[in-house]
Amino acid sequence: MSTMQPILRSLPRLPAPNLWQSKFKGSRARGHLRVSVMTEDAADAAVKDMQISDHPQRSIIEIFPGPGQLTRSMVMAGAKKVITVESGETFQESLKALEQNSEGRIQHFAMNPLSDPFDEILLPEHTAIPGLKPQSWDKVHEDVMIVGSIPNSATGERVLHELLTASIQRMGVFRMGRVEMYMFCYKDAVQRLIAAPGMPPRNRVTLLAEAAAEITPLVRPGAAHFHLPYDYQLLRLVPHEKPKIETSVDVMDFCLRSLFTNKSHALNKVIKYERAHAIGSEFLGHPLLGPGAEILLGRLSFDHNIKVKHMTLDQLNEVALKFEQWPLRPTVLYDDMIMYESRRKR
Structure with a gap:
């Protein structure tokens, strides 16, 4: 039986929120609306909803972590390991500092999450999650989950579409089993994902999401807790044991x-x-x-x-x-x- 790792006593704190604008310059250009959890309060509230402390043997793959405020909170709450996948140049220094001070509990990959990196980072030579094995789809995977802050753009919708499709086809990390996801998404994207028949936001991604997973809206801290200041909400997405789709x-x-x-x-x-x-x-x-x-x-x-x-x-x-x-x-x-x-x- 594996033993539980001790909770870290400390990790470097990120800059105060009033410094983020100059330290982590963001772009509002179309396709580049990268939004990250900025305050410790919001990160800690999300971690509580994720029930991190209840799963001490679970490793986390975090996509689009930004500077790593949520990363830090997840590790401090007792996550076995957090694997960050981020290509944004402005965030690399912060993520590497967290990695270097994490006693091996954070491993950073400077890769674009859009490049479908899951197969690569799970290769044995990377030892990202040693001993990770496939589990039956009759229950949620006990040893790995995915967390992310989805860009507020067409890129973000593409990310969600690809994750949902991969879960239906059991590709990428879903080769390992029924891996649950926790995603921070812009409020409009949340409405699209959960829109009932007849509601204006309902689109093809809505139907794909309904076919792929059970979706539960969780904490919504408010725009002031994010950089850039957009109204984001945390979603829990649990792939259905059997996808609700009758064709390919x-x-x-x-x-x-x-x-x-x-x-x-x-x-x-x-x-x-x-x-x-x-x-x-x-x-x-x-x-x-x-x-x-x-x-x-x-x-x-x-x-x-x-x-x-x-x-x-x-x-x-x-x-x-x-x-x-x-x-x-x-x-x-x-x-x-x-x-x-x-x-x-x-």
Whole structure:
């Protein structure tokens, strides 16, 4: 039986909040809205919600840690080890100082979390989490979890999308089992992730999240506790033992992308007509799901006059399953979709 490591008596404190603006210069440019936990109070409140002290044998992979305020609190609360994954140049000095003073409890990788680093950092030669073994999906993994502060940008949405997809496909760190996640996200992103049918924020990531994991909103400290000052909230995401998806992820994601381009319109109109764009209530172009896709409407068990934004996960699963079973469906799903989305952004 492994023995519990003693809690560290001290770790270097980070600069006072009034110094962060000059010490850790952030960018508000599109795609660079990096937001980090700034105050010890917020970090300690998050650690309490994560129940760090109840899992003394659990190591933590932390993505986008920023300067490491949350990192410090997790280690001080008794985390066995924290592996930080951060490529931001302005944060490296702070993270390395924490690593050097942590008695081996922090290991830093100057890597971009978007590069899917989990397989690499878990290689035996890195000894990031020695002895980590796969566990059954009938319970949450006891020895590892993921923590992060998600950028308030399209980059952040991509990170969430990739983590959720990886959990469904059991790839990356999810090869080890049912690894729970604690993520600080901007309040608008939180609303998108948990939006019920009919709510304006509901989009394809909402459905992917619903299919992948149980999501619980936790502490919301307030914008003053973050650098940059955005209203972030902590979420707990626990992958479902069995993902709530009836097709391959590629097919489901393609259908969601297609249908949610015009989520305020009826499903039958979107499937029949939407490709190029819509003018008023009239659609122009070719069907996004492919020529002849309207045949799928007669195979559905629910009223296809429903607006896409009101559809439940079960209904969208049914559409995706009928699409996957359709002999004449497009064999290449994403080339046309990428070209279409590029035209829309011009």
